[in-house]
Amino acid sequence: MKPAEQSSCFDNEASRIERVRAHAEPAMRVDAPPRRRSAAKSWLKAIALTARPETQPHHLFADIVQDWARLQPDRPALLGHGQSFTYRELADRINRYAHWARGLGLHAGGTVCLLMPNRPDYLACWLGISSVGGTVALINTRLVGPSLAHCIDVAHADHLILAPECADAFDSARPHLHGVPKCWTFGAGGSGHDLDAALAAFEPRPLPPAERGDVTIDQRALLIYTSGTTGLPKAANVSHRRVLAWGGWFAGLTDASIDDRLYDCLPLHHSVGGVAAPCSMLFAGGSVVIAEKFSAGRFWDDVERFDCTVFQYIGELCRYLLKAPASQQEARHRLRLAVGNGLRGDIWETFAGRFAIPQIIEFYAATEGNFSLFNVDGKPGAVGRIPPVLAHRFPAAIIKVDADSGSPVRNTDGLCIACAPGETGEAVGRIGGAGRDGWGFEGYTDPAETARKILRDVFAAGDAWLRTGDLMMRDEHGYLHFIDRMGDTFRWKGENVATSEVNDTITDCPGILDASTYGVEVSGTDGRAGMVALVVKPDFDFGVFREHLSRRLPPYAIPAFVRLCPSLEMTDTFRKKKQRLIREAFDPSVVDDPLFFRDAATGDYHSIDPSVFTRIIEGAIRL
Incomplete structure (x- = not known):
């Protein structure tokens, strides 16, 4: 579509858009049949956008x-309950952040930590700072104490943008x-410097190229934290190239407009x-409604x-909606589409x-x-498949691993x-x-953590593959199905929990x-709920335990179940044995x-007695 045709299209919907923007009333409903692009056309559009x-x-x-x-x-x-931006307003806000970051010298590769709840300004902030060469570390607002301090420390940030709602957590x-x-x-x-006043001091004009600097798509834009399989959160490097790729792939495969x-x-x-979902819509010129939670x-x-x-989901969100009254x-x-x-x-x-x-x-x-997988065909239960024609762009495989050690199983050739x-x-x-024979791995801020994710000599001597830590199965039709996380990490409430x-x-x-921490399955829920087996002193107090965890852990990481044991079994290498604990879970009929x-x-x-156990597995008791 040519610019003139786009502008005409935009003008024709001006009245409906204005009503949505003002939040005065719901937007005009247009009872048109939902569009649904074929899988082949979706892939072609995604390839074109990411090129x-x-x-x-x-x-x-x-x-x-x-x-x-x-x-x-x-x-x-961007639309929200308390704040909204038109495209002009969003661009102006991005430009103010860019000028501010440039003034602080962040164009030289400095890092800013962003601790802010969901709101439209969140995207304006990281888009503006990263556009001049700065890196923005996106900090989980549910973290507290040592975990939050760790995430700030590993970013090596000179500056922190702190929303008032997060002040107590930062303290x-x-x-x-x-x-x-x-x-x-x-x-x-x-308690800090006034960011509103600092931003207001700059004009919302775009920075000329000479002032913005020689920022390219291969430079780092963000740090996004992931639990991985062990330990504290790791800060993953995310380049501008990946931001563009995520936005383009999602825009193409969802046929965003x-x-x-x-x-x-x-x-x-x-x-x-924070990136793939909103950037897919902004890539296509659409709108994003941001809910605080x-x-x-x-x-x-x-x-x-x-x-x-369109709406973005995680599996647990869908279960909550199904359990809610009609x-x-x-x-x-x-809605024409749910993606997640x-x-x-x-x-x-x-x-x-x-x-x-x-x-x-x-x-x-x-x-x-x-690599990513997309189930564009809508096959229930599958996470996607890679069309044969695109196998060279997304070389992914499933390899045999030892169930106990997690190590790859190798043949006589190694x-x-x-x-x-x-x-x-x-x-x-x-x-x-960059898609020629597989995509790159940008790694973490910690080189040792980066090295641990790389597996060499997989299918040929000297090749290198990224370990996902995810167990999958490919069915006879080529669709891949997610089974579980490897190792000690488990997923609960949409979050990875490192035991x-x-x-x-x-x-x-x-x-x-x-103590020994692990995840257990709970009927009717996705992922696994946290459980801990404890060996305690005579003066152990559940009230002290509760307060201690609430100060140190985000809510999703606090164990939902506790088992009091006289002792914990250990392996010969002094690792705690968990398989029996996981199998027995929280069932009082098998646990003494x-x-x-x-x-x-x-x-x-x-x-937990037998009646309470029944209420838990029937969903009558909410975890």
């Missing part, structure tokens, strides 16, 4: 927003910091909620109010049927990963063994150069002699030790 960066190495994502601001200045870009981390960065807060009442409005209630500090009670009200056509709003939407990950096959069709979702695109990706259809193994992606970090926190609690569950409302732990 652009190769010909424009200095054209960053902030420039894409600037392009749309010239073409459709008054169309809404809990201060005593554990190796160095306290310069704090910038919104408004004069905060200027007519779309995506509902995003996922955390903006995550790669999907997911609420089952408000979800359909928001979808109808903002006239959304409402009139859930049938009055104009973790929607298991057992609820896929029920979810699509109840809420009349015409199309679901399940995908698989990892922040630091070098090479790995590919799994046959129906066999479960670890997914790996070949490390290459070593949780266990270290627990053993610091008064009254505890030893005292068992307890955590009340989600109060944080208190209560005893």
Whole structure:
């Protein structure tokens, strides 16, 4: 479409867009049949969009927003309950952040930590700072104490942007910091420097190339944290190239357009909620509705109010919606697509049927990963497949691993063994150069952590593949199915929980002699809930335990179940044996030790007897 044709298209919808932007009333509903592009056309569109960066190495994502601001200045870009930006306003805000970052010298590769809840300004902030060469570390707002301090420390940041809502969390981390960065807060009442006043001092004009500097798509834009398989969160390097690739692939495969409005209630500090989802819409000139957090009670009200056509999900979110009472709003939407990950096959069709979702695109990706999978065909339960014609661009494989050690199984030549259809193994992606023979691996801030993720001599001497740490299975039709995480890490409430970090926190609690943390399956939920087996002193107090964990761990990492044991079994190498504990879980009919569950409302732990166990597995007790 030519610019003149685009402008005409934008002008024709000006009145509807203005009503949405002002939030005065729901947008005009257009009862048109939902569009659904074929899988082949979706792949072709995604390839075309992601080819652009190769010909424009200095054209960053902030420039894409600037392009749309010239073409459709008054169309809404980001919408929220308390703040909204048109494309012109978003571009202006990005430019102010760019001028501010340039003034601080961040163009030379400095880092800023961003600790802010979901809101439209979140994207303006990192887009502006990264556009002049700075790196923005996206910090999980649910972290507290030592975990939060660790994330700030590994970023080696000189500056921290701190929202007022996160001030208490930051105060809990201060005593554990190796160095306290310069704090910038919104408004004069905060404990840091007034960021609003600093931004207001700059004009919202774009920086000329000479001032912006020689920033290319291969430079680092973000640090996004991932638990990985062990230890504290790791900071993954994310280049401008990856930001553009995520936005382009999602825009192409979801057939995003200027007519779309995506509902995003996922955390903006995550790669999907904060980069892939919003950037797909901004790439296409559409709009993004940013909710502060997911609420089952408000979800359909928001979808109808903002006239959304797409929403981003994780599997647990879908289960929450299915468990919620039926409402009139859930049938009055104009959604054409739900896109996300973790929607298991057992609820896929029920979810699509109840809420009349015409199309679901399940995908698989990892922040630091070098390949993605997209289930564009809508096969229930699959995370996707790689079309044979694109196998050279996405060289991925599933290899056999030892169930106990997690080490790859090798043949007599010392090479790995590919799994046959129906066999479960670890997914790996070949490390290459920008899609020619596999995608690169940008690694973490810690070189040692980066090296641990690389597997060599996989299918040929000297080759290198990225270990995902994810168990998958390929069916006879070529579709891949996610099975579970390898190692000690488990996924709960959409978050990866590293048992070593949780266990270290627990053993610091008064009254505890030893602990072993693991994840257990709970009927009717996705992922695994945290459970800890404790060996305690006579003076152990659950009240002290509860308060200790609430100060040190985010809510999703606090164990949902506790087992009090006289001792813990150890291997010959002094590793705790967990398999029996995992198998027995929290069932009092097979466990003689005292068992307890955590009340989600109060944080208190209560005893589990057979009747309580039944209520938990039936979903009557919320974890």
